[in-house]
Amino acid sequence: MxxxxxxxxxxxxxxxxxDHNEVxxxxxxxxxxxxxxxxxxxxxxxxxGKKILMLEPRRLAARGAAExxxxxxxxxxxxxxxxxxxxxxxxxxxxxxxxxxxGILTRMLQDDPSLEEVGLxxxxxxxxxxxxxxxxxxxxxxxxxxxxxxxxxxxKLLVMSATLEGDxxxxxxxxxxxxxxxxxxxxxxxxxxxxxxxxxxPRDALLNHVFNTVISALDSTDGSVLVFLPGQSEIxxxxxxxxxxxxxxxxxxxxYGSLDLASQRQAVAPAAEGERKVVLATNIAESSxxxxxxxxxxxxxxxxxxxxxPRTGMTRLSTARISRASAEQRAGRAGxxxxxxxxxxxxxxxxxxxxxxxxxxxxxxxxAPLALQxxxxxSNDPATLPWLDPPPPGALSQALDLLIALGxxxxxxxxVSLSAQGRAMASxxxxxxxxxxxxxxxxxxxxxxxxxxxxxLAEDRRGGSPVDISDYWQQVLTRQGSARRLWGQAKQFxxxxxDNNGEGVSGGAVDLATVSLxxxxxxxxRIARCRESQSKxxxxxxxxxxxxxxxxxxxxxxxxxxxxxxxxxxxxxxARDVIRLAAPLDEEVFSGxxxxxxxxxxxxxxxxxxQRFVAxxxxxxxxxxxxxxxxxxVDSELRQQAILSMIRRRGLSVLPQLEQCSQLRARVxxxxxxxxxxxxxxDWSDTGLMATxxxxxxPFLNDINSLKALQRLELKDTLLAxxxxxxxxxxxxxxxxxxPVASGNSAKIDYSNVPPVLAVKLQEMFGVQSTxxxxxxxxxxLIHLLSPAGRPLQVTQDLAAFWRNGYDSVKKExxxxxxxxxxxxxxxxxxxxxxxxxxxxx
Numbered sequence: 001m002x003x004x005x006x007x008x009x010x011x012x013x014x015x016x017x018x019d020h021n022e023v024x025x026x027x028x029x030x031x032x033x034x035x036x037x038x039x040x041x042x043x044x045x046x047x048x049g050k051k052i053l054m055l056e057p058r059r060l061a062a063r064g065a066a067e068x069x070x071x072x073x074x075x076x077x078x079x080x081x082x083x084x085x086x087x088x089x090x091x092x093x094x095x096x097x098x099x100x101x102x103g104i105l106t107r108m109l110q111d112d113p114s115l116e117e118v119g120l121x122x123x124x125x126x127x128x129x130x131x132x133x134x135x136x137x138x139x140x141x142x143x144x145x146x147x148x149x150x151x152x153x154x155x156k157l158l159v160m161s162a163t164l165e166g167d168x169x170x171x172x173x174x175x176x177x178x179x180x181x182x183x184x185x186x187x188x189x190x191x192x193x194x195x196x197x198x199x200x201x202p203r204d205a206l207l208n209h210v211f212n213t214v215i216s217a218l219d220s221t222d223g224s225v226l227v228f229l230p231g232q233s234e235i236x237x238x239x240x241x242x243x244x245x246x247x248x249x250x251x252x253x254x255x256y257g258s259l260d261l262a263s264q265r266q267a268v269a270p271a272a273e274g275e276r277k278v279v280l281a282t283n284i285a286e287s288s289x290x291x292x293x294x295x296x297x298x299x300x301x302x303x304x305x306x307x308x309x310p311r312t313g314m315t316r317l318s319t320a321r322i323s324r325a326s327a328e329q330r331a332g333r334a335g336x337x338x339x340x341x342x343x344x345x346x347x348x349x350x351x352x353x354x355x356x357x358x359x360x361x362x363x364x365x366x367x368a369p370l371a372l373q374x375x376x377x378x379s380n381d382p383a384t385l386p387w388l389d390p391p392p393p394g395a396l397s398q399a400l401d402l403l404i405a406l407g408x409x410x411x412x413x414x415x416v417s418l419s420a421q422g423r424a425m426a427s428x429x430x431x432x433x434x435x436x437x438x439x440x441x442x443x444x445x446x447x448x449x450x451x452x453x454x455x456x457l458a459e460d461r462r463g464g465s466p467v468d469i470s471d472y473w474q475q476v477l478t479r480q481g482s483a484r485r486l487w488g489q490a491k492q493f494x495x496x497x498x499d500n501n502g503e504g505v506s507g508g509a510v511d512l513a514t515v516s517l518x519x520x521x522x523x524x525x526r527i528a529r530c531r532e533s534q535s536k537x538x539x540x541x542x543x544x545x546x547x548x549x550x551x552x553x554x555x556x557x558x559x560x561x562x563x564x565x566x567x568x569x570x571x572x573x574x575a576r577d578v579i580r581l582a583a584p585l586d587e588e589v590f591s592g593x594x595x596x597x598x599x600x601x602x603x604x605x606x607x608x609x610x611q612r613f614v615a616x617x618x619x620x621x622x623x624x625x626x627x628x629x630x631x632x633x634v635d636s637e638l639r640q641q642a643i644l645s646m647i648r649r650r651g652l653s654v655l656p657q658l659e660q661c662s663q664l665r666a667r668v669x670x671x672x673x674x675x676x677x678x679x680x681x682x683d684w685s686d687t688g689l690m691a692t693x694x695x696x697x698x699p700f701l702n703d704i705n706s707l708k709a710l711q712r713l714e715l716k717d718t719l720l721a722x723x724x725x726x727x728x729x730x731x732x733x734x735x736x737x738x739x740p741v742a743s744g745n746s747a748k749i750d751y752s753n754v755p756p757v758l759a760v761k762l763q764e765m766f767g768v769q770s771t772x773x774x775x776x777x778x779x780x781x782l783i784h785l786l787s788p789a790g791r792p793l794q795v796t797q798d799l800a801a802f803w804r805n806g807y808d809s810v811k812k813e814x815x816x817x818x819x820x821x822x823x824x825x826x827x828x829x830x831x832x833x834x835x836x837x838x839x840x841x842x
Contacts, residue, residue, distance in 0.1 A: 004032030009181045010040055017120075017156055018046055022176035024169050025160040029332025031181045033160050034061075034124055035068050038097045041120060042080075048153060050119030052097045053108075055136065057128045058257065059085040059101055060264045061289055065124075066090070066099040068290075086429045087492040102132035103429055106139065106373050110426070113143035113377075120156045126169075127161035127325060128286075129360035129389075135370055138385045139377055162329055165357060172388050188297075188335040194347040206300060206345070207234060211241055213298050213343050214278060218250065221341060223295030224271055225278045226285060228330050230319045231304035232256050235280045242278060249274065255281040258458065260485045268292065283322075286329040290336055297334040297342040299327065307364040308395055315366050316570065323358045324351065360389050367391050367399040368432045375409055375418040376426035405524060406436045428496055430454065437522035442497050444593075448490075449514045451497070451505045455489035457566060461581070467555040469519070469566065469583045470512050483507065516583040517593055519564035524597050526565040527585065528552075529624050542579065545622030549576040560584045590619075590626055597621055602631060604638040606646035612706040613639050640701045643710065644693045652686055654707065657715040664716055666751035667735035668723075674775040676734045678726050684719065696722050734775050742768050742832030749774070749781065755797070759784040762793055762810070763822060766832040771799045788818045803827055 006027055016023045027033040038052050056062040066083035073080055082091035083099040091098055100108075108115065115121065121140060126133060137159075144155050159169060159176075166178045195209045210227065217225050229235050235254045242252050255267035270292030271277045279291055283303050303322050308315045322330075327344065334340025344351065362370070370391060374382040382396060400416045403409040408422030418426070425435035434454050441450030456469075459476055466472050477483045487507050494505040520527055528542035528550055540552045542563065550568060557563065567581035590598050599620050607614040615631040615638070647654055658665075665684040672681035682688065682696075689696065700718050704710050720728065735756075738746040743764035750757040758772060762785040771780045785794040785802070793810050796802045811823045822837050824830035833840060 004036055005030070006032040006036045006181050009179050010036075013037070013179045014041070014044060016177045016179055017041070017044065017158065020156075020177055021154045022157045022170075022173040023159075024166045024173065024176050024178045025158065025181070026166045026178065027160065027162060027181035029162045029329060030186065030336040031162070033181070034065050035072065037158070037160065038081075038099075038122060039069055039072060042096055046153065046156070047119040051095070051117055052120045052122065053105065053115075053118050054097065054099045054122040054124055055102050055105055055133065056099055057102060057125050057130050057133065058284060059088075060261070060268070060284070061125070062099045062101050064268065064289060066097075069097060069099075087495070102130055102136055105136040106132060107427075107429070109136070109139045109143055110373070110376055113139070114147035114150050115140070115143070115155055116151065118155060119153070120158060123157070123159045125161055126159045127329075127357070129358070129362070131361045131365050131367070131370055134360065134362045134388060135373055138387050139373075141386045142377075142379075162332065169388065186335040186337070186339045188331050188340045188342050190331055190342045190344060192344050192346065192348045192351070194350065195345060204237075206302070207238060209345055210234075210298060210300050211238060211245075213345060214238075214242065215245065217296050217298060217341070217343060218246065218276070218278070221296050222276075223338070223340070224276045224291070224293040225296045225298060226291055226294045226333050227278060227280050227298045227300075228285065228303075229280055229282065229300050230302040231282060231317075232258075234300075235282070239280055242280075246278070249276065251275065251277040253277050253279045255279050255285055257282065257284050260481065283326065283330075285333060286326060291333065292337070294336070295334055295338050295340040297330055297340065299330045299342060299344050301327070301344060301346045305364070306366075308366040321346075321354060323355045325357045327351065327354065362387070362389055362391055365395075366431075367395045368402050371396060371399040371403055372408060372418075372422065372426050372432050375403070375416065376423060380412075380415040380417050402525070403432060406432055408432055408436065430493075430496075433522040437518050438493060438497060440521045441518060446514055446518065447494060447497055447499070448505050449510050450518050451490040451493035452486070452510055453515055453518050454493045455486045458489060459486065461567070465581070467553060467580060467582060468557050469515060469581055471556060472581060473510065473515075512583060513586065516564045516585045517589060519566050519583055520585060520589070520594055520597070523564065523566060525622060526568065527597075527621060527624070528563040528565050528579065528582070530559070530561050530563075541576075543624065544577075545624050547623035550579050551576050552579045552582070557582060557584060562587050587626075590621060598626060602634070603628075604631070604634050604642055606642045608646070608650075611708075613642050613704075615639070636702055639705070640698055643701055643704060644698065647693060647697075648690065652689060654710070655713075655715060656711060657713065658689075661716050661719055663737065663751050664719060666756075667731060667737075670735050670751060670756065670775055670779065671731060674778045676730060676776050676778075678724070678730060681727070682722055736774070739772055739774075739781075741765060743834045744832075745834055753782065755779060755782045757782045757784055759786060759792075761786045761788065761790075761834060763788075764832050764834050765799065766824070766827045766830040768832070769800050769803070769828060771797055787814065788821045 013023065013025065025033060038054050041047065042052060054065070056065055062083050062085050066077050066081050070077045070079065070081040075081070077083065078090040078092050079094045081097045082095040083089065084091060084104050085101045086103060123133060123137065140157065148154065157173065170176045170178050193213060195206060210229065214225060214227055229238065235256060239252045239254055251271065253267040255264060267279050268289055268291045277293070279285065279294065285291065301322055302319055303326070304317055305320050306315050306317055331342040334342050371382060374385065379385060383390060400409065403422065404411065404416065408419060408425050409416045410419050421439065424439050425432055428435040428438060430438065434457065438450050438454060441447055456473060456476060459482070466475060476486060487505065490505045525544070525546040527545040531541050531543050540558060542550045542552055544550055544565070552558070562585040563579065563582040564585045565579050565582045568577040569580050570577040601618060601620060602615070603618045604615040615634040616628040617631050618628045619626040652658055668681055668684050672683065696718060700713055723731065735751065736749065738748050739758055740746045741760050741764045745764060747758055747760040750759070756774065756779070758781040760783070765785065771783060773780050780797050783796050783799060784792050787793050793814070794802055794806055807827055815823045820836040820838065822830065822833065822840065
């Protein structure tokens with residue numbers, strides 16, 4: 001083996017692993033870590049004859065790494081070096097180094113948490129931070145802790161990457177040493193060629209820029225070109241344009257995750273003598289893969305990211321800028337085998353603004369597979385495992401809810417436990433939705449259709465694909481190579497279900513009604529019912545069983561009352577999703593084959609539309625009501641609670657009678673504020689009343705069914721009933737509704753103001769020297785002294801000061817205006833009266 005940069009740090013690495021159980025390796029692209037490190041460690045004495053497991057994030061990388069190592073040993077794959085990926089393995093009793101994909105590790109840990117036969121576990125390309133890698137690391141650490149006494153020597157962990165937050169990871173791994181390999185095997189010249197920003201630029205402006213840069217690179221360089229694009233749609237579009245433009249001898253090779261193995265191998269294989277190739281890849285080509293002959297990288301700087309929205313239960317794809325770490329990885333592809341060139345289609349200034357690292361998948365992914373594996377591990381609280389980055393609580397909660405809906409889990413005493421069906425689902429290398437569908441189909445004699453559908457759903461969905469799954473099925477089967485690939489994948493699913501040869505699955509017609517049933521089993525939360533359209537175009541409105549609204553674009557499914565939906569799309573914040581793949585569903589299945597998806601429940605609640613309490617026995621499919629009938633007799637407590645819930649939802653404004661109680665509430669607020677005897681006065685503010693509905697309103701709701709009846713309640717009596725007899729007497733004494741005045745009349749006190757207001761004609765207060773008070777004398781009233789016509793002449797809380805200082809000026813002004821009324825010179829000795837001078841003289 002020729003010397004590679006990683007060879008320079010091997011002594012340090014071996015020493016670190018001899019002394020520690022965890023080590024972190026940082027080595028840039030082309031350093032040789034993937035191929036060299038496992039082979040060099042295979043003979044270390046501490047390994048004591050045990051295996052080395054090395055994890056790769058992708059199947060193609062796992063196969064490629066195993067093949068290269070076996071080649072260095074002069075052996076075929078499956079002897080000392082082998083691999084295991086989903087539905088395929090090449091290992092034997094001789095195998096000492098086993099390269100596996102990350103999901104395989106989870107299965108191995110479930111079968112043997114201590115990994116007794118493994119001495120070293122290598123996480124390669126860990127910077128990609130897939131959910132499977134995070135699960136594997138968490139379960140491995142937990143298993144090592146739980147089963148430490150069962151092993152003679154602890155399992156050692158080696159985490160490797162070209163761009164890794166090594167110090168942070170080392171701290172997480174109890175201060176593991178970090179071994180760094182500097183330098184790339186060959187230099188790479190980086191050129192920044194930003195896209196010119198123009199107003200009203202076409203949507204494919206970036207693709208045009210990539211196209212022009214690729215053509216220029218082919219003209220100015222001799223090697224093959226690796227082009228990084230956001231996703232499959234851009235790859236197919238650019239491939240078509242390049243095939244029309246490039247010369248003979250230049251081959252265009254797409255490369256992405258869902259591409260069949262033969263096409264992936266063709267993309268990474270060297271070009272024939274005298275020929276070149278242009279590999280159009282997603283970020284699958286960032287790590288591990290050595291693409292023979294590539295010396296030029298054209299990097300669009302974009303990637304397609306999947307982000308899970310717990311609120312909708314959907315994974316949405318978005319196109320976003322890559323991180324600086326990803327940019328470094330991509331550039332390194334050009335220098336693996338010779339000096340290279342990288343064209344970055346952004347400016348050097350923009351490069352400095354990129355995030356340092358990509359967000360780990362566990363922070364944005366659908367966590368249903370993670371939750372299923374953790375429950376299968378035996379933990380009913382996934383958050384307690386040792387995560388490098390803990391799963392977000394919202395996404396984790398939604399994942400557990402989905403597992404319950406799929407029958408994989410069940411709530412027990414506030415926790416979630418795996419069901420028998422969940423254990424069967426966890427044993428299948430498929431998303432819980434697909435696993436549930438396969439198991440149900442096997443139980444109901446529909447294995448062929450389920451395996452074929454599972455394979456179809458794994459196909460690459462390109463833009464412009466039909467919405468009707470029957471049309472899509474025909475499109476896939478007529479696509480070159482697709483039919484053979486689909487049925488081959490279907491046979492692999494059949495083998496998982498016990499059909500070792502996949503003989504029960506072969507090409508042929510598939511019953512559409514069966515497909516609809518299977519989709520509903522896999523996606524019970526996406527069963528859709530058509531409703532009156534609110535859209536201005538030809539799209540139709542649907543309501544999903546999860547409560548979300550969805551639009552069906554104009555398609556052959558138009559007018560279909562019920563749909564089983566497999567695929568939705570939409571934008572974050574949109575009120576409605578868009579149905580992208582579906583099949584018509586017969587409503588009769590809800591009382592037949594799919595009856596287990598429905599529930600029969602009593603719904604007793606307030607109907608805002610009818611403004612009354614309604615009790616119904618409903619047959620429901622999630623949020624969809626299939627049928628209902630009135631329930632004539634229900635527990636009165638249900639009705640009362642429904643009314644209280646309505647009031648809490650709509651507010652106290654639904655009780656207009658409270659306006660008539662405003663003075664009563666203000667009087668109680670006053671004596672409460674002054675702590676008048678007897679104490680413990682209630683809080684009748686809006687907040688207080690809302691918080692105590694059960695105490696003051698609930699006992700009066702026995703016969704209430706409608707809003708009209710509710711609004712006929714005498715709420716004043718309802719409130720007064722909350723006061724004891726002593727409190728009612730104290731309220732009348734300390735916050736009276738009316739106050740006797742010197743004239744012998746009484747005046748109403750307005751408690752809506754603070755302080756309370758006593759409005760009285762000035763002449764009726766003659767002889768009163770001090771300001772009247774309430775609340776055990778603690779609260780002086782605000783006196784509005786009125787003219788004979790009832791207009792305010794003076795506002796005061798100090799009557800004595802008014803008689804001394806203000807009365808004379810009022811008297812002078814009012815004598816001429818109201819000569820029939822008394823305006824004595826000395827108001828304190830005058831007789832208080834509401835009469836005129838003539839009536840007084842009589």
